Amino acid sequence: MPASSVRFAAAARTLGRAARRRGLQVPGFRSPPRLRDADRSLRRSASGSATVSVRLKGRPWAAVLADMIEGVVAANGLVGPTADAARTALWAAVEREGVGPAMVEAEPRWPRAVRSEGAERSSPARPLRERHFPARLPGEASAGPRPSAGRLRSVPAADVA
Numbered sequence: 284m285p286a287s288s289v290r291f292a293a294a295a296r297t298l299g300r301a302a303r304r305r306g307l308q309v310p311g312f313r314s315p316p317r318l319r320d321a322d323r324s325l326r327r328s329a330s331g332s333a334t335v336s337v338r339l340k341g342r343p344w345a346a347v348l349a350d351m352i353e354g355v356v357a358a359n360g361l362v363g364p365t366a367d368a369a370r371t372a373l374w375a376a377v378e379r380e381g382v383g384p385a386m387v388e389a390e391p392r393w394p395r396a397v398r399s400e401g402a403e404r405s406s407p408a409r410p411l412r413e414r415h416f417p418a419r420l421p422g423e424a425s426a427g428p429r430p431s432a433g434r435l436r437s438v439p440a441a442d443v444a
Contacts, residue, residue, distance in 0.1 A: 286339040301376035310358040323350040333358035345384035
């Protein structure tokens with residue numbers, strides 16, 4: 284599943300909370316990296332803060348998450364067993380919060396079509412890309428067609444006040 288800026292922001296918030304709980308410095312996250320050919324980069328400022336830049340476009344979400352987690356580990360200078368423990372905790376946090384790759388892949392399918400009364404369907408039901416709603420809301424009068432939201436309709440001159 285491709286990466287998106289909305290998922291990137293959610294993952295950055297989740298990783299920030301998890302890093303703070305472990306007593307780690309939380310780097311800033313941005314996309315894309317300033318280096319043209321890099322998929323990720325780490326930039327340190329004179330004040331000691333760090334910024335992790337990750338390319339989203341054309342990359343799988345799992346690769347983007349891995350780069351974000353490695354960025355937190357690198358920004359804190361972790362190595363060895365300490366780095367492994369931090370990686371494990373950060374991966375667990377993104378999985379628990381529902382922004383991990385396993386959660387993204389398990390998205391529900393599109394809803395099936397709503398059949399109108401008496402309508403027979405010869406082909407099997409298949410997932411739709413948009414939701415179908417009934418023509419009228421319950422309790423709504425049935426005099427004339429209901430105008431669609433956002434569409435212009437013509438009104439007889441006698442009805443205009």
